[in-house]
Amino acid sequence: MTDKRKYGLGPGPVIVLVDPQMGENIGAAARAMLNFGLTGLRLVRPRDGWPNPKAGAMAAGASSVVDNARVFDSVEDATADCTYVLATTARQRELYLPVYEPEDAMAEVKPRIDSGQTCAILFGGEKSGLNTNDISLCHGILTVPLNPDFSSLNLGQAVLLAAWEWSKVAGKGERFDSRMDAAEVPTQADTDGLINHLFAELEPSGFFFPPEKREVMERNIRTTIKRAGFTRADTQLMRGIVKALARGRGMGRRGES
């Protein structure tokens, strides 16, 4: 273990800020990240556009993190290459996803990073935080337990706490887990490909009924699949199953070229 590793200066989770509003908070998040050796910053729909000079000013010596930030139009795009994504929120949500305190969350992230996977931690914007649909794209929820009567952290401070927690496990040596071989674990793009394929075939079958329940039904399907722990091969198998079922009974693979 090198000193750099001890302070988190190895690979670490990417930080994704979704709908951030104030450049100052983006800069504060970047500064907190670099303090603990995190450098991968992704922004989804920053309100005031990008680049934002207020972010660079607030980041002080961490302007490299700001300068290298990547901007995306959606959470799906920002996390497509990730195999494991945690959503941060102070509020309880109606979703069946595991909820972790920061230390336990980082214990989940660490072996995945050590096996070469790309992991992300999502933070919501100042006004309304992450929406439930965005959280349903994730594998789990990270909540910092605070005063229940005043539990919402400032965005930059929330990033600081997560980065600090990461730095504590980053220095603990590598933790490999054979179930988490990077080549076997599906990326969000693999899993979302399966989910969207399923939705596309369920639609004409009339499954989404009544129509007003569709959003909740989609969220439940998404979180069920995220929780299942599929390998990449499993997602391909499931897509084959969906395709075969959609083709119809008794058709088998006949007629396929």
Ligand SMILES: C[S@@+](CC[C@H](N)C(=O)[O-])C[C@H]1O[C@@H](n2cnc3c(N)ncnc32)[C@H](O)[C@@H]1O
């Ligand atoms: C200012 S807060 C958003 C507050 C927003 N009004 C809400 O109700 O969610 C900005 C972000 O910081 C993170 N955050 C704030 N407090 C948190 C907590 N106690 N645990 C985990 N994340 C938190 C979340 O990502 C949140 O979306």
